[in-house]
Amino acid sequence: MVAATYLTIWVALALFVLGESGRSFFTRRARAVSAAGFVLALVHTLLAFDVFHHWSHADAVRDTAQQTQEVFGLAVGAGVYVNYLFFAVWLLDLVFWRRATSASALRWVVRAFYLVIIFNGAVVFAAGWRRALGAALIGGLMLAWIPGQSFARRVAQ
Numbered sequence: 001m002v003a004a005t006y007l008t009i010w011v012a013l014a015l016f017v018l019g020e021s022g023r024s025f026f027t028r029r030a031r032a033v034s035a036a037g038f039v040l041a042l043v044h045t046l047l048a049f050d051v052f053h054h055w056s057h058a059d060a061v062r063d064t065a066q067q068t069q070e071v072f073g074l075a076v077g078a079g080v081y082v083n084y085l086f087f088a089v090w091l092l093d094l095v096f097w098r099r100a101t102s103a104s105a106l107r108w109v110v111r112a113f114y115l116v117i118i119f120n121g122a123v124v125f126a127a128g129w130r131r132a133l134g135a136a137l138i139g140g141l142m143l144a145w146i147p148g149q150s151f152a153r154r155v156a157q
Helices: 002-021 027-051 057-072 079-095 105-124 129-144 151-156
Strands: none
Touching: 002 027, 002 105, 002 129, 027 057, 027 079, 057 079, 079 105, 105 129
């Protein structure tokens, strides 16, 4: 179950990046890919609550505070709530997929939020090979967000 907990979030993040990379030219497919990532991220959270926190929200907050203490020297458990906000923003993004253009200020605010959350989860709080994988995901996300050219063309160059 521990392996499934980690696997689900990494696949979810990869699907998120793929969804973002296809946003401009495969709208329906990209939205479906991103939605699949959203569902897997929810599965990851449910597995984490079962496997690591034994369905105790207080334990999740306490464990998050301990991890934050180890990384930043400050015991703050608010990361659990930030994850809930991440899910809310991702869900709203899926619901209003076609309404926000890639050039709008709101789209870039949402992207900045995604970047901070994913960078912290996949790079800052990751260790070993997972940190390298997280950096690769961040690189893919940055490529996906370069305006004016399709993701496929950028990768091919």
